[in-house]
């Protein structure tokens with residue numbers, strides 16, 4: 001690795017999508033010089049179903065990117081709906097910082113808007129450029145080596161390195177924080193297409209919906225240009241079937257879940273299927289001497305609850321705002337990045353447990369149906385409050401409400417009371433873990449709580465035999481244009 005140039009900036013950021021652009025904007029607000037490198041070019045896609053609830057749109061607004069995002073004209077969705085075998089809960093979103101609608105804008109456009117906003121704020125964003133090596137001095141990160149677009153290597157000296165380089169973070173690897181200190185195996189996979197929306201001009205265009213039937217959830221989000229995204233999240237072991245026979249699986253899903261047929265029957269002009277079975281949720285150590293991790297690099301939760309973009313933007317911005325003013329004092333800077341990590345964990349913990357809970361490949365149960373029927377149309381919209389982080393799931397589905405649902409489910413004609421009680425017990429145990437962590441938070445706790453399936457593979461592996469396949473999720477399969485964000489890190493020889 002022959003270094004041909006040396007530069008100096010205040011902050012180097014690896015990765016320039018949600019977390020990277022937001023962090024760049026935060027540091028620029030403190031007047032710091034920022035170089036963000038990304039091995040992708042923009043606009044480009046990355047594997048995501050990119051729904052943003054109002055609290056995520058509010059984060060986009062907080063970094064000043066909302067006008068650019070809305071210029072792509074994503075349908076504004078004022079309602080959210082969850083339906084499970086006929087039990088429906090439809091609610092209107094409450095406003096978060098004045099935003100009372102969600103959107104679903106594909107990543108090429110969303111990320112382009114973020115990158116342009118960061119550039120306008122004064123950050124330099126170098127595309128097709130990758131972080132290759134971290135340089136240390138006196139036990140602190142003091143700079144990096146990057147591989148430029150033309151293949152040459154540049155040394156960049158900096159006061160802080162931010163790794164916003166996604167789940168397979170090179171930064172995490174290079175600073176020795178790659179292995180999560182806690183995580184949870186996901187039992188669900190993701191398979192999705194974009195298609196022409198057969199319901200243009202109807203109320204469905206302003207609803208973000210989840211339709212449950214059997215073990216598979218269908219999530220349907222309107223996107224710009226009269227398109228719509230349909231995502232199936234079922235048992236991870238079904239993902240190979242989606243890949244082998246996408247058309248057959250589409251028909252099978254319409255059969256299994258008639259509500260999907262009502263919403264999307266007759267849809268045409270499908271894209272190629274996109275899918276993944278690799279959704280291990282995790283927390284990594286996310287701050288250290290002269291370095292910090294932002295976005296998925298530091299923490300990933302199950303996509304089923306659609307919270308990753310919001311958190312990547314929020315905690316990226318907060319990192320920049322907290323560390324920017326104290327960057328010249330190494331101890332103060334490290335303390336600030338550590339406090340942002342602690343804040344992220346405090347704010348994300350309940351949602352992490354909720355994601356783990358939802359990522360069990362369970363079928364619709366009587367308790368779920370009772371909960372949906374009870375919360376339908378309620379004001380305030382408590383179900384949507386969970387998606388908007390206004391109320392924690394264990395507060396909404398609290399012991400009082402839980403007791404009511406158990407009683408009602410037990411009184412249903414033909415109820416399997418033992419099964420209802422078993423489910424109630426499992427849920428109570430999970431809630432107990434969430435309450436304990438809320439009441440007695442412990443920084444970087446490694447204590448396994450009841451929502452976690454701690455037998456996850458790290459790094460996630462492709463299962464080789466059926467018994468293993470049931471335990472571990474299949475590897476990612478992505479289209480070539482999505483490859484850059486997921487391919488193994490390139491190795492560079494000195």
Ligand SMILES: Cc1cc2nc3c(=O)[nH]c(=O)nc-3n(C[C@H](O)[C@H](O)[C@H](O)COP(=O)(O)OP(=O)(O)OC[C@H]3O[C@@H](n4cnc5c(N)ncnc54)[C@H](O)[C@@H]3O)c2cc1C
Pocket residue numbers: 014015016017018019020037038039040046047048049050051052056129130131132164165166167169170171190276294295296297303306307308309310312484485
């Ligand atoms: C299937 C799926 C569906 C999802 N659906 C949703 C959803 O509906 N809503 C939601 O809110 N969240 C969703 N998420 C999560 C969401 O996509 C992520 O939380 C979000 O993209 C995190 O942003 P980020 O900036 O941290 O990382 P990323 O978006 O992964 O960006 C990382 C960037 O780092 C770059 N990079 C990597 N290595 C290097 C390197 N060595 N040098 C330079 N650059 C590098 C990559 O090129 C990439 O551009 C989903 C995730 C998955 C997997």
